[in-house]
Amino acid sequence: MSTLRTYLQLLPKAELHCHFVSTMRPETLLELCQAHQVQLRTLDLDSLFDYTGLADFLDVFNAAHLALSTPQEVARVAYEGVEDAVATANLRYREYFVNPDNFVAGAFGRPGPGMDYPTVIDAMIKGLGAAERDFGVGFGIIIGINRSLPAEAAAELVRTVVEHPRAQVLGIGQDDLTPEKSEDPLRFAEAYRLAREAGLRCTAHVGETMAASPQDVVTAALELQLDRVDHGYRVVDDPQSLAAAKASGLSFTCTPYSTVMLSGWELTADHRIARMVRAGLPVTLATDDAVFFKTDLAREYVEALPAMGISAPEATAIARQGFAAAWCPEQQRQRLLADFDGAALALGTALL
Template sequence: MISYVDYLRLLPKTELHCHFASTMSSELFIELAAKHGVELPTTDPDELFDFAHLVDFLVAFRFAHDVLRDPDDFERVAYDGVASAVADGNLRYREYYVNPQYFAERGLSYTDVIDPIIAGLARAEEDFGVGFRIVVAINRRADAASAVDLVREMIAYPRPEVVGLGQDDLTPENTEDPGRFIEAYALAREHGFLLTAHVGETDDATPDAVRIAIEELGCDRLDHGYRIVDDPAIVALARERGIGFAATPLSTTICSGWTIDDGHRIRRMIDAGLAVNVSTDDAMFFRTDIGREYTEGLRLMGVTAEEAKQIALNGIDAAFCDGAQKARLRAEFRAAFLALDAALEPERQSV
């Protein structure tokens, strides 16, 4: 028999909200900084990743991209990150947010960034069986015209692994303002890309940002979206449209200072019947992994074994891969559920 913590760790998982630069280990981050002469404020991970709030974290997040410069850097981060996630939480499929605009500031082209990432992830898929797709993310600190230019690069340099457009970071005014990028989203949709956006993430955000992302941007799924529970009409809209929400429990304790318990906004989203799935967001910075998001994040919200399995399946439903890959993942997950359910003591299904 196994404990409920082990059950949650061993559940097969997708991860749909994962920023590529954050899949580095802290050790590799420090190593690459030394390799490229990037001076860090400290080489102590406990101090290096100590953030007071979201804006504080985003400064470090932008800074971290400076250590990725050579093709080997990108490929190594891609491969090692998959190996770690398999060991930490039985990852079976992952989608990565990649911000080419950050790297363009450092002289790297779109393909300089995308191609070695794909190479590393493809090698990891061959070795560990973990599927992947890439979502190109608009840096909201840049203007709307540059977002359109970014989509044009996606169109000019098509890669089958690059399937979606998103938006992250904050605007120069430190707001979300998803509607600022309507033109870029319309162009991406016209060329067959799927759509997502970071919205409704913190107490400073608004539930209306969630509505804008659904109704005006036409998003297929959303990242975070926690403020949705403040507006029942938007909850109903999202539920009716079958919008998936890529939630990241541990990040909310740092970016918003929320306590993970049975009153958490993610728990309320689950109770409202929204299609919640779970990811790490920025594993290195938040000192988390996909296993911990389940064993600590979901467990502290009082999520049962049946709910945890549904959350894992929700990740397949909301994924941007094709129907055949989703079918394979569902079969693989359900087979693993049977084995894990048989090993879990009935009285431990929510402990």
């Protein structure tokens, strides 16, 4: 391995855009599916995540949700996900999206009672808390609005979040697509208003694919008063939108391999993430849906960044931005940044 690759792998990392279920170990997915008689297209891990179409992907995605049936399993998956990312990518801090609506009775055809909001969140906190004690990796949870559900369900979800306060729940986001297969972030404005009123931070998946417009990114950021933007790639396709995004100072959580999987974009110097970096937007790097897209945080740094022509200093700034844009308490954020600066300096001196 080249010294640059070693440097990128060893840099301390914060990940701000990963969906909880997607941090599941592939072997654990198989084991839990078998334990709960959840059908998979194949039991061969080499081909399970190769999709010939959307149906193949949804098959595995749904199965992974159904496989998580108990709080103990949620806690186990939480712990293992940290353990793996520490070993492979030097993960130091992570914020997780979770869609509580995906765990209730009937979701994905879930048999039995399902798990309610506090059950899922407390199980995550238990597993992630154990991992924090063992590996020193801090964490936060972001409640994801599932856009396939009506706006009123999103508002109700935020009311539930506010009724069950947890220090580890830092904010809300929105993902998936509407029944019309659009992003339409403003549809959920009421949920965002309630969240801000309760002191929660706000982010949203927006401007991810060609189906969205550059203006959509800026409109969502302003109207929903976002604190961060997930994806947002389309913003570089319009100078005015790009200027507005820069002026906002908002950080973007970018996920290279998910753009390859979902949009077929090639990882070259023309990739929108590379253009965002060159334009001076605060970019952070993440996996999005690691297990389903056969990626991990190390690969996003070691493979994707060099493929997009990102230099070592730019990669260092991207890694640092992951800590700078974190929503953890300020004292913790400052300590993470100081630790990062020390480690990056030592690694750079030794390897670059």
